[in-house]
Amino acid sequence: MSSQGQLKLATAPTTAAQSARRKWQMGKRGGELLGDIVAYTILIIGAVIMVGPFLWMLSTALKQPGDQFTRSLIPDPITFENFQKLTEVLPFTTMLWNSIKIALITTVGQILTCAMGAFVFAVVRFRYRNVIFFLLLTTLMIPSQATLIPNFILFKWLGLYGTQTPLWLPAFWGGAFGTFLLRQYFMKIPLDLAESARVDGASLLAIFWRIYLPLARPAIAALTIFVFLGSWNNLLTALIYLPSDPQQTTLTVGLALLQAYQAQSGAPWTLMMAGAVASVAPILLVFIFAQRQFIEGIALSGMK
Numbered sequence: 001m002s003s004q005g006q007l008k009l010a011t012a013p014t015t016a017a018q019s020a021r022r023k024w025q026m027g028k029r030g031g032e033l034l035g036d037i038v039a040y041t042i043l044i045i046g047a048v049i050m051v052g053p054f055l056w057m058l059s060t061a062l063k064q065p066g067d068q069f070t071r072s073l074i075p076d077p078i079t080f081e082n083f084q085k086l087t088e089v090l091p092f093t094t095m096l097w098n099s100i101k102i103a104l105i106t107t108v109g110q111i112l113t114c115a116m117g118a119f120v121f122a123v124v125r126f127r128y129r130n131v132i133f134f135l136l137l138t139t140l141m142i143p144s145q146a147t148l149i150p151n152f153i154l155f156k157w158l159g160l161y162g163t164q165t166p167l168w169l170p171a172f173w174g175g176a177f178g179t180f181l182l183r184q185y186f187m188k189i190p191l192d193l194a195e196s197a198r199v200d201g202a203s204l205l206a207i208f209w210r211i212y213l214p215l216a217r218p219a220i221a222a223l224t225i226f227v228f229l230g231s232w233n234n235l236l237t238a239l240i241y242l243p244s245d246p247q248q249t250t251l252t253v254g255l256a257l258l259q260a261y262q263a264q265s266g267a268p269w270t271l272m273m274a275g276a277v278a279s280v281a282p283i284l285l286v287f288i289f290a291q292r293q294f295i296e297g298i299a300l301s302g303m304k
């Protein structure tokens with residue numbers, strides 16, 4: 001047989017195999033593309049469902065009272081009188097500042113105490129470390145409502161009833177969730193860094209402050225959002241310790257009072273929606289500025 005015939009017989013199976021492989025790759029890419037289209041379609045539908053109520057709330061807050069039940073999403077005309085009227089019905093600015101102040105103090109207290117506890121459980125070796133950490137995690141199963149009465153008795157005995165202190169002081173006692181979140185992140189930091197610093201004469205406080213805290217910024221950002229959001233939306237504690245002082249209470253109580261005012265006086269829904277927008281705006285700003293660190297901290301700490 002000639003060399004050309006042998007070449008044709010040798011290349012024919014190879015060409016057929018390559019053609020089949022190309023078809024298989026094209027089919028695989030087509031399947032992946034179809035899967036991506038379906039996934040993105042579901043995500044877009046979910047985003048519209050989630051954002052829809054917020055857009056309606058914002059649209060209603062910018063409408064005139066006579067247009068509150070119109071179906072148009074874009075107000076015509078746009079007005080900010082509802083936000084101005086909030087300050088006439090309630091000391092809204094004072095309540096907003098109280099919420100911001102309490103949320104910031106609570107966040108600082110939780111970050112400091114949880115970070116120190118997480119550092120000890122992750123780096124410092126001592127007897128019964130795992131047992132104590134397990135006992136700490138078991139406190140997550142205790143509902144916060146179960147500790148309301150003991151805490152109330154304690155703060156009443158200390159003479160702190162009617163003040164803002166009971167709303168932020170427990171944050172400096174630490175928390176199981178924050179300690180667990182930061183410990184998971186600290187465990188991923190190489191222990192060689194701490195050992196090298198100890199060899200150079202650094203104290204545990206210096207190692208914690210100069211090495212672990214700067215490296216744990218993503219996890220701290222995630223915990224900051226969790227704590228700030230929890231304190232901002234805390235209604236029950238403010239109702240218990242600040243039941244009748246509008247100058248001391250928080251924005252969540254103000255919204256509850258605004259809802260009662262709307263039900264009794266027949267005030268327009270535009271006023272209620274303006275209060276809701278004002279209460280949601282700080283949370284959105286915090287999340288927007290810390291979104292990248294929040295996602296990175298959740299991913300690297302192993303939380304789901």
